[in-house]
Amino acid sequence: MSTHDDTVSLSLQDICKQFGPVKAVDGVNLDIRQDEFFALLGPSGSGKTTLLRIIAGLEHPTSGRVMVGGQDVTYMPPYHRRIGMVFQNFLLFPHKTVAENIVFPLRMQNIAKAQRGERLSWAIHLLRLEGLEARYPHELSGGQQQRVSLARGLISRPALLLLDEPLANLDRELRAEMEIEIRRYQKELKIPFIYVTHNQEEALTMSDRIAVMRNGVFEQVGHRTEVYQKPATAFVAGFVGQSNQMEGKADTVNGSLLAFTWKGTKLVVPHAGDVKAGDPLRFMIKHEDVQVEVASKKSAIPASHNHLPGKLRDIIFKGQTVNYLIDLEGGMEIVASGSPRDMKLSVGDLVFAFWPQEAGASFRL
Amino acid sequence: MAGLLNLLYIFLYAPIFYVIYASFSQDIVWPFPPAFTMQAYVDLAGNSLYSDALINSLIIGLGSGIISTAIATAGVIGILRYPSKRRTLIIVIFLSPLFVAELLIGISSLAFNARILGLPGNIFSAIAANAVEGVAFSFLIILSQLVRYDWQMDEAAMVFGARPVRCFWEITLPTIWPSLLGAFLISFILAFNNLEISFYNLGAIPTLPSVAWGSLRFGLGPELFALAALTNGFVFLIFAVMYVLMRTGLVKFGYRGK
Amino acid sequence: MKPDSTWRAFITPFVLLTGPGTIFISITLLLPLLTIVMFSFWRTESYELYADWNLDNYRVLFGEAAYRTFLIRSVVSAALTSLICLVLAWPVAYYIARHGGRYRLLLVLLLAAPFFTGVILRIAALQGILGPGGLINMTLGLAGFAPIKLLMYTQFAATIGHIYLYIPFMVTAIYLSLVNFDFALLDTAKINGAGPFRAFAEVTWPLNWIGTSIGTVLVFIPCLASTITPRFLGGPNATSFGMSLSQQFGETGTWALGSAMSVVMFIFSFLVIAIMSLTIDLRRSGFTGVGK
Numbered sequence: 001m002s003t004h005d006d007t008v009s010l011s012l013q014d015i016c017k018q019f020g021p022v023k024a025v026d027g028v029n030l031d032i033r034q035d036e037f038f039a040l041l042g043p044s045g046s047g048k049t050t051l052l053r054i055i056a057g058l059e060h061p062t063s064g065r066v067m068v069g070g071q072d073v074t075y076m077p078p079y080h081r082r083i084g085m086v087f088q089n090f091l092l093f094p095h096k097t098v099a100e101n102i103v104f105p106l107r108m109q110n111i112a113k114a115q116r117g118e119r120l121s122w123a124i125h126l127l128r129l130e131g132l133e134a135r136y137p138h139e140l141s142g143g144q145q146q147r148v149s150l151a152r153g154l155i156s157r158p159a160l161l162l163l164d165e166p167l168a169n170l171d172r173e174l175r176a177e178m179e180i181e182i183r184r185y186q187k188e189l190k191i192p193f194i195y196v197t198h199n200q201e202e203a204l205t206m207s208d209r210i211a212v213m214r215n216g217v218f219e220q221v222g223h224r225t226e227v228y229q230k231p232a233t234a235f236v237a238g239f240v241g242q243s244n245q246m247e248g249k250a251d252t253v254n255g256s257l258l259a260f261t262w263k264g265t266k267l268v269v270p271h272a273g274d275v276k277a278g279d280p281l282r283f284m285i286k287h288e289d290v291q292v293e294v295a296s297k298k299s300a301i302p303a304s305h306n307h308l309p310g311k312l313r314d315i316i317f318k319g320q321t322v323n324y325l326i327d328l329e330g331g332m333e334i335v336a337s338g339s340p341r342d343m344k345l346s347v348g349d350l351v352f353a354f355w356p357q358e359a360g361a362s363f364r365l
Numbered sequence: 366m367a368g369l370l371n372l373l374y375i376f377l378y379a380p381i382f383y384v385i386y387a388s389f390s391q392d393i394v395w396p397f398p399p400a401f402t403m404q405a406y407v408d409l410a411g412n413s414l415y416s417d418a419l420i421n422s423l424i425i426g427l428g429s430g431i432i433s434t435a436i437a438t439a440g441v442i443g444i445l446r447y448p449s450k451r452r453t454l455i456i457v458i459f460l461s462p463l464f465v466a467e468l469l470i471g472i473s474s475l476a477f478n479a480r481i482l483g484l485p486g487n488i489f490s491a492i493a494a495n496a497v498e499g500v501a502f503s504f505l506i507i508l509s510q511l512v513r514y515d516w517q518m519d520e521a522a523m524v525f526g527a528r529p530v531r532c533f534w535e536i537t538l539p540t541i542w543p544s545l546l547g548a549f550l551i552s553f554i555l556a557f558n559n560l561e562i563s564f565y566n567l568g569a570i571p572t573l574p575s576v577a578w579g580s581l582r583f584g585l586g587p588e589l590f591a592l593a594a595l596t597n598g599f600v601f602l603i604f605a606v607m608y609v610l611m612r613t614g615l616v617k618f619g620y621r622g623k
Numbered sequence: 624m625k626p627d628s629t630w631r632a633f634i635t636p637f638v639l640l641t642g643p644g645t646i647f648i649s650i651t652l653l654l655p656l657l658t659i660v661m662f663s664f665w666r667t668e669s670y671e672l673y674a675d676w677n678l679d680n681y682r683v684l685f686g687e688a689a690y691r692t693f694l695i696r697s698v699v700s701a702a703l704t705s706l707i708c709l710v711l712a713w714p715v716a717y718y719i720a721r722h723g724g725r726y727r728l729l730l731v732l733l734l735a736a737p738f739f740t741g742v743i744l745r746i747a748a749l750q751g752i753l754g755p756g757g758l759i760n761m762t763l764g765l766a767g768f769a770p771i772k773l774l775m776y777t778q779f780a781a782t783i784g785h786i787y788l789y790i791p792f793m794v795t796a797i798y799l800s801l802v803n804f805d806f807a808l809l810d811t812a813k814i815n816g817a818g819p820f821r822a823f824a825e826v827t828w829p830l831n832w833i834g835t836s837i838g839t840v841l842v843f844i845p846c847l848a849s850t851i852t853p854r855f856l857g858g859p860n861a862t863s864f865g866m867s868l869s870q871q872f873g874e875t876g877t878w879a880l881g882s883a884m885s886v887v888m889f890i891f892s893f894l895v896i897a898i899m900s901l902t903i904d905l906r907r908s909g910f911t912g913v914g915k
Contacts, residue, residue, distance in 0.1 A: 057523075058520050058523070058524070077523070078520075078523045078524045079523050079524070079527055079528050081524075083524060084524075084525075085521065085524045085525075087521060089515075089517065091515075091517055091518055091521040093518065093522070093535075094540070095539045095540060104525055104527075104535075105526050108522075108525055108526030108531065109526050156525075366714045366715070366717060367722070369711070369714045369715055369718070370714075370715045370718050370719065370730075373790070374733065374734070376787070377734065377737050377787070377790075377791075380748035380749050380787075381737060383748070383751055383752060383758055384747070387751065395761055395765075436643055436644040436647055437644070439643060439644060440640065440641050440644040442640055443636070443637050443640030443641035444637075444641065446636070446640075447635065447636050447640070449635075451637075455641045455644075455645065458644075459648065462648065462652055464840060464841075464844060464892065464896055465656070465844075465889075466847065466848030466865075466888070466892065468849075468850060468865055468868065468869065469656070469659075469889060470652065470655075472659070472872055472881070472885060473658060473659045474655050475872065476655060476658050476872075476878065476882065477654060478655075480662070481658055493651050494651060496651070497647075497648060497651045497652050500644060500647070504644075529636070554739045555739065557741075558739060558740055558744070559741065560741060560742055560743050560851070561742070561850070561851075565872065574741050574742075574743050574744075577741075577744060577747065578743050581743060581747050581750075581855060585747060585750060585751060585754070589744075590747075592744065593740070593744040593748055596740050596741065596744055597737075597740050597744070600736060600739045601736060604732055604739075607732070608728070608729065608732055611728065612728070
């Protein structure tokens with residue numbers, strides 16, 4: 001019996017789940033702390049929903065253990081685990097009012113009526129649902145339904161709250177609002193949230209730590225800025241944020257940097273542990289790490305930076321950012337992202353795309 | 366084709382309407398010109414054989430209806446909520462009574478009860494034998510409605526602390542009850558009006574159909590007409606109820622939380 | 624703890640829910656049928672059953688002309704009834720499915736409802752129209768015409784009776800199939816040059832074969848076993864196999880022979896089901912949305 005660390009709310013140990021020949025989850029290990037907002041990010045089919053269902057008790061893992069608060073709950077039925085859940089389709093009970101829906105978990109736990117009333121008021125107040133208590137789910141808007149769903153998940157003060165793509169069915173504005181609200185609830189209530197999504201923007205906005213999942217395994221687990229700025233694999237680099245990518249063969253390795261030739265130009269890029277001289281590699285750099293300068297002002301570019309000549313093919317104005325589409329002389333398109341405030345270029349200009357040597361990440365192919 | 370449809374309706378309903386009309390007539394053989402009387406109904410009500418038979422038919426109908434609905438509901442929930450490789454096999458088993466002639470069901474139950482179990486004709490074996498047919502019909506009805514139910518709702522309830530039985534009571538049943546009622550009504554009517562299955566299982570115990578059969582052997586009589594009219598009225602009343610249920614119940618079915 | 628013993632792993636919710644039904648049907652349907660099979664090899668003497676295993680019952684059944692006649696008569700009648708029901712039901716079901724609109728449910732329920740009043744009362748009602756004292760013949764008589772012989776106590780009348788009883792089944796089965804049929808496929812066929820008959824034969828009919836075959840089975844089987852209709856509408860020459868069968872368990876008390884007759888009848892029914900289901904496997908079709 002290992003000693004239980006009191007700050008760890010949920011511990012997943014070597015979780016595997018097999019459906020026939022398909023390995024939905026293949027060896028997942030994770031510890032989640034009491035005060036964390038944890039995001040499970042991945043494309044569909046990555047196994048993230050399966051993992052969530054295993055934590056909830058709606059599935060049993062083929063092997064491995066699930067520990068909640070130090071207790072082995074792997075085979076415990078869901079109605080005994082004190083866990084809350086919020087669903088993508090809301091799943092509010094259509095024949096019950098808002099108040100009855102919210103109070104449902106407390107009734108199931110046989111909590112006394114007086115206490116139920118207290119908690120109900122608290123939940124209604126927290127989620128700003130005053131006045132809606134007697135309505136039925138089909139009379140509510142999407143956002144209101146989601147808040148009721150949240151209230152129901154939180155009312156019993158569960159050991160942890162699971163959220164399965166809860167914002168997927170809301171429109172964009174509402175989503176942005178709810179992202180911030182949900183994070184606020186987590187911080188106020190100090191209950192760990194596990195948030196499953198395929199939307200990396202949501203994950204980055206709301207979470208403390210992120211696990212990027214693909215084909216049943218964690219490609220990377222770490223603090224959100226780390227996952228964004230220092231992707232551990234090519235997949236993570238491509239999935240989180242938007243990247244350019246270039247392929248070539250590593251020439252020489254020099255400590256934390258390596259040199260490789262891309263279509264005749266020598267580039268110096270960060271070195272990832274397992275790349276050796278002569279290996280084929282892929283270099284990825286985020287759009288916002290690439291800068292643009294007019295060809296005539298080449299002297300403004302620091303000598304140590306990588307720079308590639310090209311022609312500005314198009315400028316895409318996205319409101320908060322501007323994307324510059326550059327056709328490089330080497331024959332590829334690169335995207336550089338910047339702030340609208342520095343818009344000095346015109347379509348057709350001859351430019352240089354440049355970036356410092358420490359920017360981006362390289363991966364063995 | 367519309368013409369054929371109308372012809373079919375006339376074909377099916379002409380005898381029924383005629384019988385109803387004739388049951389109120391003074392001369393049932395040639396009820397023209399119309400001369401109305403309630404005599405047939407008075408005689409029917411006064412005839413103790415019919416009233417005994419009515420009670421037995423009611424008991425058989427209720428018993429069969431309840432058993433069929435309960436078993437069929439469990440079966441449908443089993444195959445829809447908990448998918449399994451045996452699913453097709455279970456469906457075949459539950460629907461098999463539809464493909465066995467009622468006569469065979471009646472006779473084989475009689476043989477089994479009389480010789481193997483050593484029981485004389487009794488109402489319980491009649492209820493059981495009718496329930497077999499009822500299970501098949503109920504299964505079909507409930508299955509066709511329940512395929513639209515969102516079982517994730519039950520999962521949500523489970524996560525929030527509802528044990529399976531409580532979940533059924535609080536969440537599933539309030540949503541699916543119209544289809545259960547429909548299945549019950551159909552099984553009830555089938556068993557209530559059943560001749561071939563009940564007859565062999567009951568020996569001397571009378572049911573409405575068996576008394577009607579006995580009466581028919583002596584020719585058409587006014588009481589028979591009255592009984593037919595009443596039964597038709599009863600069946601149509603139940604169908605009207607079911608129609609209303611299906612029309613409004615459908616709205617609440619398979620409610621996917623949107 | 625993990626349920627690892629095979630016994631506990633067996634009692635899943637699936638088993639708990641479908642088990643009672645399976646057991647119930649096995650006991651109330653399967654066991655009795657097996658009993659009948661068993662009895663068919665026994666002997667009755669003076670109203671008592673004796674367990675001398677023998678094939679005499681079958682010898683009698685196939686040997687004596689009377690029983691052979693009954694059997695053939697019933698099989699032919701059932702086949703004929705099924706065919707007529709099929710021909711009549713298809714246009715009706717098609718019309719309701721395609722042109723019924725909001726009233727589809729109502730139309731089908733109206734067709735199905737009469738079935739539930741029970742066979743005796745329905746036959747009694749039919750007699751009220753067809754029989755010698757019935758509406759048709761009485762009207763003819765009063766108008767000075769002779770009654771239609773064909774309608775009274777003949778095989779013809781019995782067949783009408785069978786159609787009357789079982790056509791709702793056929794219509795419902797075909798309707799349920801058509802309800803899931805994509806009528807737009809017919810438009811595709813027509814655009815590609817198929818006339819209405821061709822379109823029906825190549826598209827509509829095959830894709831709804833499951834409905835047709837289920838309807839046929841649902842009509843054929845009760846017809847084969849029918850006792851009431853031939854008795855009250857058919858004449859002395861219309862004794863059916865079912866009637867004879869029920870006599871064995873009633874008046875004559877010869878259970879063994881009756882059991883043999885039951886077995887034969889069941890085999891015929893089973894054959895029909897088998898033939899129908901074989902043809903279903905050979906074709907792709909969609910019934911209630913479940914394609915092959």
